[in-house]
Amino acid sequence: MTAIKLKEIALRHFAENGYEGASLADIANEIGIKKPSIYAHYASKMELFAAITEDEKVCYCSLWEEALISSESLPTDQRLSALFSIVSGYFAGDRVKMAFWVRLWMFPPQEEAESILQSLKKMNAPYINQLAAIISQGIEQKIFRPCPPLEVAHAFFCLLDGYLMRAICYQGFDYKQSLPHIWSTFLLGIKL
Amino acid sequence: MTAIKLKEIALRHFAENGYEGASLADIANEIGIKKPSIYAHYASKMELFAAITEDEKVCYCSLWEEALISSESLPTDQRLSALFSIVSGYFAGDRVKMAFWVRLWMFPPQEEAESILQSLKKMNAPYINQLAAIISQGIEQKIFRPCPPLEVAHAFFCLLDGYLMRAICYQGFDYKQSLPHIWSTFLLGIKL
DNA sequence: GTCTATAACAAGATAGAC
DNA sequence: GTCTATCTTGTTATAGAC
Numbered sequence: 001m002t003a004i005k006l007k008e009i010a011l012r013h014f015a016e017n018g019y020e021g022a023s024l025a026d027i028a029n030e031i032g033i034k035k036p037s038i039y040a041h042y043a044s045k046m047e048l049f050a051a052i053t054e055d056e057k058v059c060y061c062s063l064w065e066e067a068l069i070s071s072e073s074l075p076t077d078q079r080l081s082a083l084f085s086i087v088s089g090y091f092a093g094d095r096v097k098m099a100f101w102v103r104l105w106m107f108p109p110q111e112e113a114e115s116i117l118q119s120l121k122k123m124n125a126p127y128i129n130q131l132a133a134i135i136s137q138g139i140e141q142k143i144f145r146p147c148p149p150l151e152v153a154h155a156f157f158c159l160l161d162g163y164l165m166r167a168i169c170y171q172g173f174d175y176k177q178s179l180p181h182i183w184s185t186f187l188l189g190i191k192l
Numbered sequence: 193m194t195a196i197k198l199k200e201i202a203l204r205h206f207a208e209n210g211y212e213g214a215s216l217a218d219i220a221n222e223i224g225i226k227k228p229s230i231y232a233h234y235a236s237k238m239e240l241f242a243a244i245t246e247d248e249k250v251c252y253c254s255l256w257e258e259a260l261i262s263s264e265s266l267p268t269d270q271r272l273s274a275l276f277s278i279v280s281g282y283f284a285g286d287r288v289k290m291a292f293w294v295r296l297w298m299f300p301p302q303e304e305a306e307s308i309l310q311s312l313k314k315m316n317a318p319y320i321n322q323l324a325a326i327i328s329q330g331i332e333q334k335i336f337r338p339c340p341p342l343e344v345a346h347a348f349f350c351l352l353d354g355y356l357m358r359a360i361c362y363q364g365f366d367y368k369q370s371l372p373h374i375w376s377t378f379l380l381g382i383k384l
Numbered sequence: 385g386t387c388t389a390t391a392a393c394a395a396g397a398t399a400g401a402c
Numbered sequence: 403g404t405c406t407a408t409c410t411t412g413t414t415a416t417a418g419a420c
Contacts, residue, residue: 002403018299021212024396036398037404045396102298105361107210117361145380151373154358158374162354166346169297169309181343182350188337189381194385215413228416229386237414
């Protein structure tokens with residue numbers, strides 16, 4: 001019970017304040033326990049962070065796997081749209097997750113920055129490649145313009161990351177409204 | 193002399209470690225002075241940060257103003273490309289500036305987060321509007337598809353932010369190579 | 385402007401009692 | 403598992419000498 005609450009609340013603190021900025025005392029306080037009690041669950045702040053990161057990675061990977069399966073039967077262009085919609089919606093619907101992930105990618109904890117980034121890239125590589133494969137397929141089917149598929153896959157992620165970034169900065173602004181325009185522009189750009 | 197060095201070195205520390213993560217002792221140490229000497233120049237860590245932020249804002253605004261003037265005589269589509277190239281190049285050529293700006297927008301110092309974000313939006317609004325005006329012009333000239341200009345301006349910034357984000361994460365990767373593909377996809381998407 | 389010295393405080397971490 | 407109490411370190415900040 002406390003263990004679940006701990007991860008949930010710590011996730012929010014890491015997301016809002018970053019690894020270095022999050023205070024174990026504040027986290028414990030919000031749970032209703034004292035700071036030393038956290039050490040009954042994890043040997044260090046970093047181990048707590050690592051456990052949460054692992055959970056989030058599993059969750060993110062499940063999302064991609066399911067999205068790839070559920071969109072399999074769609075026409076190539078619609079499949080690409082569906083994937084973008086699912087992944088962007090995953091983050092748009094959860095500001096905490098979104099902030100946690102952006103911080104994880106861009107400013108990981110200094111002491112483990114190298115290994116964290118490496119593991120994230122390893123995690124993401126299959127999805128970039130599968131995206132490139134889908135684009136390749138679209139080119140063969142004469143739905144998309146001839147182009148380097150991997151570059152377009154990077155452009156896909158570029159757009160996704162830009163959306164997340166602006167959704168965090170312009171919190172009041174409803175980016176769900178802009179998203180369709182942003183996406184349709186991209187799709188028109190690659191379509192034949 | 194020390195004053196210039198102070199801002200220069202502090203900028204790098206803020207960029208690499210964030211406001212909360214940067215240590216005045218480390219900054220002083222790198223300059224070759226002692227920590228308390230910083231307080232001869234600024235009354236607090238936040239005032240030092242504010243002075244640097246102000247400098248960077250001036251620098252960024254000059255870039256936009258100059259870019260808008262120097263591109264004025266170009267055809268609308270080429271002008272848009274030039275603007276994207278100038279602004280993305282500004283950050284791509286200086287990782288420190290890039291990291292500082294991303295942190296400033298996404299995770300500003302907590303104590304002043306509200307007012308900083310507000311001033312950044314105020315700073316950026318004219319450029320979004322001028323971009324929308326240029327796109328409007330392109331639509332009138334039948335160079336671009338009919339579309340809501342402001343939404344496309346947002347898409348422009350979305351792409352720019354996404355590029356910056358990925359350039360920070362994938363440091364080894366040469367995104368200068370991908371950038372032309374990313375941009376040309378966007379341009380094809382809005383062109384008639 | 386810069387220094388030494390020090391105050392005041394918050395953080396992560398640990399020991400030992402219950 | 404949880405607590406109180408304590409240790410260590412690192413931070414902002416200030417006072418006062420040069």
